[in-house]
Amino acid sequence: MKPDTLKLVTWNIRWGLGIDNIVNVDRAIEQVKQFTDFDILCLQEVASGYTDPELKHADGTNQFETLATKLDGYTAINGYAVDQLRHDGKRQQFGNMIFSRFPVLQVYRHRLPWPAEPGIKSMQRMALETLLATPFGTLRVITTHLEFYSACQRMAQVEYLRQIHKESWLRSLTTDTVSDNGAFSVYPKLSGTILAGDFNFSETSSERARLLAFHDVHTPLFADAWEVAHPGEKHAPTMGYFDRERWPAGPFVSDYIFISENLAASVHDMRVEKQSQASDHQAMLLELAK
Numbered sequence: 405m406k407p408d409t410l411k412l413v414t415w416n417i418r419w420g421l422g423i424d425n426i427v428n429v430d431r432a433i434e435q436v437k438q439f440t441d442f443d444i445l446c447l448q449e450v451a452s453g454y455t456d457p458e459l460k461h462a463d464g465t466n467q468f469e470t471l472a473t474k475l476d477g478y479t480a481i482n483g484y485a486v487d488q489l490r491h492d493g494k495r496q497q498f499g500n501m502i503f504s505r506f507p508v509l510q511v512y513r514h515r516l517p518w519p520a521e522p523g524i525k526s527m528q529r530m531a532l533e534t535l536l537a538t539p540f541g542t543l544r545v546i547t548t549h550l551e552f553y554s555a556c557q558r559m560a561q562v563e564y565l566r567q568i569h570k571e572s573w574l575r576s577l578t579t580d581t582v583s584d585n586g587a588f589s590v591y592p593k594l595s596g597t598i599l600a601g602d603f604n605f606s607e608t609s610s611e612r613a614r615l616l617a618f619h620d621v622h623t624p625l626f627a628d629a630w631e632v633a634h635p636g637e638k639h640a641p642t643m644g645y646f647d648r649e650r651w652p653a654g655p656f657v658s659d660y661i662f663i664s665e666n667l668a669a670s671v672h673d674m675r676v677e678k679q680s681q682a683s684d685h686q687a688m689l690l691e692l693a694k
Contacts, residue, residue: 407539408694409672412444414547414600414661415687416643419451419459419467419498423646423681427461433474435680440689444536445478445503446547446600447471453496471501478503483513483532485549500532500547500601509542509592510535514568516548517560525553529561531568540670540692541595544572548601555611558604562611569597570623573664577622596667599626602659602685607639615662624664629690632663633674640676643685650684661690670694 415436420429436445451459452466472480485499512533518526531548548565551557576594605611616626630639641655648654661674672693677686 410444410538410540410543410692411440411442412446412545412598412600412661412690412692413440413442413687414446414448414659414690416448416549416602416659416683416685418449418683418685419454419462420682421459421461422683425461427463428682429465429467429470430474432680432682433471435677435682436687439677439680439687442689443505443538444545445475445501446545447501447503448547448549448602449498450482450501451496451498453490453494454498458496459498468497468501471503475503478505479508481508481511481532481534483530483547485516485528485530498527499530500549502532502534502545502547504534504536504545507537508534509537514564516550517557517564518551519554519557519560521554521556524557526551526557529557531565533568535592535594538595539694540667542592544594544597546597546599546601548599548603550602550604550611552604555605555609558611559614562615565599566615566617566619569599569626569664570619573597573623596670597624597626597664598629598667598690599662600660600688600690604658607657612660624666626662627665627668629661629663629671629674632668632671633690640678641686642676642688645678645686646681647684659685659688661688663690667692 454462455464483500484497514531516529642659644651644655670692673691
């Protein structure tokens, strides 16, 4: 970790299921470390307690615990989107994680909207939010995984992400006389927001356009970090490189990193890892530099 840089990686690990149909979380950890020496890691599709066929080839292990143990130089934050009682009395959980080398000041776990749609396959989704003390000030880092099968549900989830972005930013601008470290302690002044994960929408979708839309004069717009780092260049695909059976049309974009526009001047690099077959998604790196 360099004092004037920040490296964030986001990756949907698909519970460690590789293109070879073998679940191997250790392999995923090894390959993301080979990709870059990250300061913040956002993961989606982490599982605990699930077995095949509930999740293809899943072995029932607690990946939240395994990942936290293997990445012991980081603070590990869990976010369960699904938390169910199994038939044998044990629990099964599915969701997101954030790992940070920086101090984790606050954590919020948001249940995303799940509008009822009879006959539509879907699951509960969540956004995991952390406030991190970084060389760039207090950064708000959120990772999420939006609904795959329903555009209606995705749009409702995008609206909620816009709402909490606006509320948090306006809250950080308020003057509060409470200064203790208790439940009513002051909300810190934010220097920026990073929203990363698997959004399950295309570059031309109405959901993406809505996420990037104007809020008000006090709330910074979201910008697609890829467009900031590579103006005029088409976003590199983030999944479908190797699994042509599941994705016969070939590679496409499903994963994004969005930043509040006030961080745009700090974007130094952004790239997609294109070699790993430890998931059907590829990891993606955002690097900020002073």
